[in-house]
Amino acid sequence: MPITVQQLAPTDTDALRALLAKDPAQNLYLLGLLQEFGIAPADHRSSFSYWGRFDGKTLTAALFVGGGGGLMVPSASDGSATGVIADALAERVRLKASVGEKPAVDALVRSLCPGKPRLSKNYRLFAVSADDMGPFTNPLLRLAREEDVPRLLPLALGAVQEIYGRDALAEDPHFEARVAQRVRARRTYVLEENGEMVFKVDIGSRSQFGAELENLYTVPSQRGKGHATLCLGQISRFLLSSLPRLTLRVEEKDESLARIARKVGYLAGRTQRLVLAE
Template identity: 30%
Template structure:
């Protein structure tokens, strides 16, 4: 009976989906942005969106595309979503979202989708709606479209360091370069450039009516320990609050003590806990 409530959603239920996402503005941001741009139809999204609960009371969501992302997923919803996808080959590169839901899904999917490359069970989800209480670095600015080639090596270095594999592996360079270019042209990519080198960078990878989510934070190794990240994050928060959204959010690995200290100094407070399973 529990699993029968999970079903594929379509545009007819967009209102219910958006109300649910409004109730989880930080945890559901990645899904909310995509639905706001293209609705729920799988053929526009290149993804499927599952729901749990009645049509009058949608309780939980699960996005299945390049990533598997549960939103507001109760234990019963996690069980139902796992039952729906366990019988098909894994096509996603990660499971990411609220820690309880992600780890619950993985416990049910590991036998058919495993092995994972990494499981990060404790990633504080943090947010702020105020300018940082530390000085913003005036040298951190939006990357210009003619600087994509300048930013690209730094973006590759960040991704490789964070995820453990290069985004250019297995023929991925073109698609990753296109993604970096999209962020630059959308005025979402920030950098500090010194002597023709990107020494700090980050992006607003997700933007909704509620929040702008920072991802891809990176400082060149030889520049670490000099306070660049603190001033850079402060500059991005200031610009994002002024120009983009009423809050700024991010999630960070619990073991990344220096990064957590930077975010806390910049006024971020924990609003939840994410987990990520990487394949």
């Protein structure tokens, strides 16, 4: 069968969803993007597109390209399948950031990143279902409100600095607005103790197949008190009352967060890679 690479159209939505649903835990981020934004027509002036590898008429791998390479997310597949798409796009885009299963991201870096990435980290993807949950809860964890944004901002900045080694305010003049938008979208949960905001967690992607948690952050002075364990258990139980699974990316050298995830009931899966080229 001939192998081709094509930009996906709205008529490919069912095929893309079916491909991603074969490995929903690994593809939760893409499933969330697909549910929230759909697939834009090829002739539409959109800030993102999907590209697919076809074996004959069968879609066998896919790649989300946002902002001309500003964010590239491959479907879970072996590196060779993603590499075919990357090679076909070599004259169109340059990779600026990518996250996904390590062999697939490695293939993107080889074809679309001419220099050494500024940041490259390996993660383990942890997943949990309702049957795996431990007894950890904290009912004081709550949705963040708009009036919380000034106090939430230092935690959001701390999370970016700790996870990515970046000064978010210096690099992104719209960072505070993005934090506020996430709060308005009901995707940020916070914990207060004695009037101090001490913990935050975001829902990064959500669909009928599950949700991915991200940016767990406890202020340094409050670490070692069990906040992360109890709050991760709380939000996980809450979300799993209506969703089949949750995932969480944990940097491979972050043994502390890995222990917390396992304690709550999360199971380690395959290796992920995050790359920032600019």
